Amino acid sequence: MDQFITFGIVGLTTAAIYAVIGSGLVLTYTTTGVFNFAHGAAGMFAAFTYWQISIGWGVPVWLTLVIILGVLAPGFALLVELAMRPVQRLGEAEKMVMTIALLSALIAVARWIWDPNDAKSIPRFFADVSPIHIGSATITWHQAVTMAVAIAVAIGLRLLMFNTRIGTEMRATVDDRGLVGLTGANPVRANRVAWILGTELAAIGGILIASMVALDAMQLSLLIISAYAAAIFGRLKSLPMTFVGAIVVGCMEAYLAGYLPQNAYLPGLRLAAPAILLLGALLLFPHGKLRGRDRRLTRVPLPTVRGTVIFGVLIVVFAVVLTTVLGEGDLISFGLIFPMSIIALSFVPLAGFAGQISLCQLTMAGIGAAACAYFGGNGQWWALIATVAVAAIAGALVAVPALRLSGVYLALGTAAFAVIMDRWIFTLPEFNVFGADISIFDQGSIELVGPNLFGFHFDTTARITILSAVFLALATLLVALVRRSRFGRRLIAQRDSEAAYATLGGNLLMAKVAVFALGAGIAGLGGALYGMQLQSVTADQFNFVAGLPLFLIAVIAGLGSVGAGFFTGFMLAGPFVAVVMIWPDSADLVQVIPGLLGIAFAGGILSTGAIPEMRKEWDPVFADRIGVSAFLSWFVLLWALRLADVIDGWMFFFGIVAGMVALRVWVAVRPKSTDDPSDIDSQNSDTDGLNGSIVETDIPVEWWGLKRPWRAEDEEVLDHAVATRG
Incomplete structure (x- = not known):
C-alpha cells in the first residue's frame, strides 16, 4: 500500500505539470484558434534558459525566475503573436504549418546553442529541505510546490476568465472575433494576453519537469504529447476536464512505471503510453467543429504526361551525372536526394490532393526500411514489392481510425502514431508471429543490400543511386497519372468538401484508405532505398522530429505539384549538405533553416509555393x-x-x-x-x-x-x- 501511495504522489506531481502545460495549450487555442504544436518546445526552451542563467551563469534562482517569467517568456510570446497575426485570418493549414515550423526551429536552435553531448541537469526546488511526511507518504518540497502551482493556476484561470473584463473578451473572441470588435473590445489584446499566459504556463511546466527528466531538447519538447492528451480530454475547450485528463495521464505513467512487468517488450510501452492515450482520446471522444477551417482552397495543378515523362528523364540523367562526377564518399551523401524525394513525394497525393495532413510519413519510410531488410536480406528483387505492400497495409490501418479525424485532430493522430512507433514498436526485440521470427530494427541498426534484377546486382552506391532515381521518376509519373485519373478527381472533391462528396455517393472510407495506402507505399519504397544508400540505418533516423523538416520543405515547395518530391529531396540532401561540407561549423545552423522557411511560408512570404515562383522566373x-x-x-x-x-x-x-x-x-x-x-x-x-x-x-x-x-x-x-x- 505504501508503494501504491508513493507512485500515486509521483503521478499527481507529473499530472500537475501536465495540467499547467495543457491549460496553457487550451487557453491559446480557445482564444486564438491556433493549436500550438510548439507549445512544449517553448517550455523546453524555458528550461534550457533556466539552466543557462541559474546554473551556467550562477544567477540566484529567484532572479532567474523573474527574468524568464517576467521578461523572456512574455517577450517570446509577443513575437509569436506578431508572427501569427498574418495567418490569423487564414485557414487551419497555414496556422498548423507555422507552429510545426516553430517546433522544428526551436529544437534545432536549442541543439545549436546547448551541445546535446554535454549532460545537463537542473536541481529540484528546495532539494536540501527535509521532505514532508504524511502518514506513510513522503512528499518532497518540489512535489509540493508543483501541486501548489497547479492549484494556483486552476484558481487563477477561473478568476481571470469569469471575473475580469479581459477574460470576458477572451471568451467572446472564441465565438466571433468580428462581433467582439464591434462591441468596443479589442480581439488583438485578447490574443496577446492568451499567448503570454499560454507561454508563461509552458515555461513554468518546462522548468518544473526539467528537474525530473533528462535535459534533452527533443525529449522535453515531446513531453507535450502528455499535455496534448490532457487537452483532448477537455476537447480543447474545457479547462476543468483538461485537469482531469492530466491526472489520468500522470497517474497512468506513474503506475505503469511501478507495476508494469519487467521484460524486454514492455519498457517502450510505458514511454509510448501518453501517445497511446492521446490516440485513444482522439478516436473515442466526440470533437467539436474546428475553428478556422480553411475554405480558401487552391487549385491543384493538372500535370501533363509528356511534361512528367520529360521531368522523369531529367531526374535519371541528373543521377547519372552525379555518379560520374562524385567520389564514393560524396555520392553516399548526395545520392540520398532520390530516396528522400520519394518519401517527400508521398505527401503529394495524401496532403496535396486529398487534404489529409499526415505527420507520420517518415515513420512509414522506417516501416519500409525494416520490411526490406527482413524480406531482402540476400538481395531478393521481390523484396521491394513486399516492402511497398507492407507499408501500404500500415497506411491503410492508420486510415481506418483516422476516418473521423481531420485537420488538427488528424495531425495529432498521425503524430501520436509516429511517437508510438518511435518509443515502442521500433524498439522491440525479435518476436514470433505465426511461427515467423520478426525483427524490426533489432534494438539497434539493420543492414540493407541492393536487389538482384535480371541477374544484375545493385551492389554499389552508384548503381543504387541510379536505381533510386529510376524509381523516383516512375513514382512521380504514377502520382501524375493519379492526379489525371477519376480517382484523383475524387480525392480533390473530398478535399473540397467531405460532406458534399459523401452526399453525392462517394465512399469516404475507401477514398481515405486508398490514399493513405498509396502515400505509405511510396514512403515505404523511399525508406527502403534510403537504407540501401546508407547500407545501415537505425530507428532514430525515422523518428517523428526527423520527419518535420521533410514535411515543411514539401509544403514550401507546393504540395499540389508532383515536383514537390524532388524539390524537397534536392534541398535537404543537396544544398544543405553541400553547405555543411564546405563549412562544417554550420551544421547546427542548417538544421534551423527548414523551420525558418516554414515560418516564412506560413507568414505569406512564400505563400504561393516555391515551385510556382521558380517557374515564373x-x-x-x-x-x-x-x-x-x-x-x-x-x-x-x-x-x-x-x-x-x-x-x-x-x-x-x-x-x-x-x-x-x-x-x-x-x-x-x-x-x-x-x-x-x-x-x-x-x-x-x-x-x-x-x-x-x-x-x-x-x-x-x-x-x-x-x-x-x-x-x-x-x-x-x-x-x-x-x-x-x-
Whole structure:
C-alpha cells in the first residue's frame, strides 16, 4: 500500500505539470484558434534558459525566475503573436504549418546553442529541505510546490476568465472575433494576453519537469504529447476536464512505471503510453467543429504526361551525372536526394490532393526500411514489392481510425502514431508471429543490400543511386497519372468538401484508405532505398522530429505539384549538405533553416509555393533556344573535363552555377521579338512547377474558349472555380 501511495504522489506531481502545460495549450487555442504544436518546445526552451542563467551563469534562482517569467517568456510570446497575426485570418493549414515550423526551429536552435553531448541537469526546488511526511507518504518540497502551482493556476484561470473584463473578451473572441470588435473590445489584446499566459504556463511546466527528466531538447519538447492528451480530454475547450485528463495521464505513467512487468517488450510501452492515450482520446471522444477551417482552397495543378515523362528523364540523367562526377564518399551523401524525394513525394497525393495532413510519413519510410531488410536480406528483387505492400497495409490501418479525424485532430493522430512507433514498436526485440521470427530494427541498426534484377546486382552506391532515381521518376509519373485519373478527381472533391462528396455517393472510407495506402507505399519504397544508400540505418533516423523538416520543405515547395518530391529531396540532401561540407561549423545552423522557411511560408512570404515562383522566373529562360543550347554545350564541356579528371567535382558544380547565372543574364538583356510565340506564352500563362501543366494567369477563367482555345482539362478547372466562388 505504501508503494501504491508513493507512485500515486509521483503521478499527481507529473499530472500537475501536465495540467499547467495543457491549460496553457487550451487557453491559446480557445482564444486564438491556433493549436500550438510548439507549445512544449517553448517550455523546453524555458528550461534550457533556466539552466543557462541559474546554473551556467550562477544567477540566484529567484532572479532567474523573474527574468524568464517576467521578461523572456512574455517577450517570446509577443513575437509569436506578431508572427501569427498574418495567418490569423487564414485557414487551419497555414496556422498548423507555422507552429510545426516553430517546433522544428526551436529544437534545432536549442541543439545549436546547448551541445546535446554535454549532460545537463537542473536541481529540484528546495532539494536540501527535509521532505514532508504524511502518514506513510513522503512528499518532497518540489512535489509540493508543483501541486501548489497547479492549484494556483486552476484558481487563477477561473478568476481571470469569469471575473475580469479581459477574460470576458477572451471568451467572446472564441465565438466571433468580428462581433467582439464591434462591441468596443479589442480581439488583438485578447490574443496577446492568451499567448503570454499560454507561454508563461509552458515555461513554468518546462522548468518544473526539467528537474525530473533528462535535459534533452527533443525529449522535453515531446513531453507535450502528455499535455496534448490532457487537452483532448477537455476537447480543447474545457479547462476543468483538461485537469482531469492530466491526472489520468500522470497517474497512468506513474503506475505503469511501478507495476508494469519487467521484460524486454514492455519498457517502450510505458514511454509510448501518453501517445497511446492521446490516440485513444482522439478516436473515442466526440470533437467539436474546428475553428478556422480553411475554405480558401487552391487549385491543384493538372500535370501533363509528356511534361512528367520529360521531368522523369531529367531526374535519371541528373543521377547519372552525379555518379560520374562524385567520389564514393560524396555520392553516399548526395545520392540520398532520390530516396528522400520519394518519401517527400508521398505527401503529394495524401496532403496535396486529398487534404489529409499526415505527420507520420517518415515513420512509414522506417516501416519500409525494416520490411526490406527482413524480406531482402540476400538481395531478393521481390523484396521491394513486399516492402511497398507492407507499408501500404500500415497506411491503410492508420486510415481506418483516422476516418473521423481531420485537420488538427488528424495531425495529432498521425503524430501520436509516429511517437508510438518511435518509443515502442521500433524498439522491440525479435518476436514470433505465426511461427515467423520478426525483427524490426533489432534494438539497434539493420543492414540493407541492393536487389538482384535480371541477374544484375545493385551492389554499389552508384548503381543504387541510379536505381533510386529510376524509381523516383516512375513514382512521380504514377502520382501524375493519379492526379489525371477519376480517382484523383475524387480525392480533390473530398478535399473540397467531405460532406458534399459523401452526399453525392462517394465512399469516404475507401477514398481515405486508398490514399493513405498509396502515400505509405511510396514512403515505404523511399525508406527502403534510403537504407540501401546508407547500407545501415537505425530507428532514430525515422523518428517523428526527423520527419518535420521533410514535411515543411514539401509544403514550401507546393504540395499540389508532383515536383514537390524532388524539390524537397534536392534541398535537404543537396544544398544543405553541400553547405555543411564546405563549412562544417554550420551544421547546427542548417538544421534551423527548414523551420525558418516554414515560418516564412506560413507568414505569406512564400505563400504561393516555391515551385510556382521558380517557374515564373525560369520559364522565359528555358524558352530561349539559343541560350539553352549554349548552356547545354557548356554543361557537356564541363562534364567531359570532369570525366577526364581535368577539374574536380566542386569546380564542375560551380561551373554549372556560373553557366545558369550567365544564361539568366543573357535572357534578361537579349532584345525580345514581339512575334516570338514563347514570349507571348510566357506573358499569358504560368506552368505548374516541374510538371508542365499550363495555368492561365492574365486571362480570366470565364474567357477561356473565347480569348484562347478551349482545352480538355479546362472543364475541371471551370467546375472548381464555380464551386469555390459560389
